[in-house]
Amino acid sequence: MLDTDFFRRWMTVAARSVDREADRLTDLDSPIGDADHGSNLQRGFNAVVATLEKEAPESPGAVLTLAGRQLISTVGGASGPLYGTLLRRTGKALGDAAEVGEQQFADALRAGVDAVRQLGGAAPGDKTMIDALVPAVDTLGESFAAAAAAAEEGAIATTPLRARKGRASYLGERSVGHQDPGATSAALLVAALVEAADE
Ligand code: ADP
Ligand code: MG
DSSP, X not given: OEEHHHHHHHHHHHHHHHHHHHHHHHHHTTTTSOSOHHHHHHHHHHHHHHHHHHHOOOSHHHHHHHHHHHHHHHOOSTHHHHHHHHHHHHHHHHTTOSEEOHHHHHHHHHXXXXXXXXXXXXXXXXXXXXXXXXXXXXXXXXXXXXXXXXXXXXXXXXXXXXXXXXXXGGGGGGGTTSOOHHHHHHHHHHHXXXXXXXX
């Protein structure tokens, strides 16, 4: 079972990982974006950790709902509302249970990913965070490690794609040959589950 502390750790580990990889995320966002993805997420996840400490939500669902709300209000770029929606919708699907099972979490995260698809209109293959998130929810029922590997593979597989959504899509053919920053950060978020479970 996954308790409130697990979800709190997930967000803390994600924030740490975004801090560590911020320069790389921003570098990936330079050739096909506006070089702010790392700093956007750094600002957002640091605010998430601060608000979780201050408000101390008491259920898995409440942790993710609060985190999502905070991302939406602190991240200016496209990724803020998208990641915010992911966490908020996942949190809502978890309801107010004190602990949730792995399968229940996998189902909730799928609902979250579906909400991101609806909000951003991106499908798999459009060279966005969806290309890491969909393979992750498809394998989350197996294990966190399997989901992390699938997300990482999905992120790497965005390189030869032509972007059809977001800022990178303005570049058309010129977006080919670059790994998508949002798919890369989505893989970090999924990898943080493994570390949160180990801690
Ligand atoms: P911005 O593009 O506003 O500068 P960021 O740089 O923070 O925002 O985030 C860019 C990332 O957001 C992209 O790499 C992509 O993965 C993701 N993204 C952009 N638009 C969409 C969309 N419509 N659906 C899903 N993901 C998207
Ligand atoms: Mg950007």
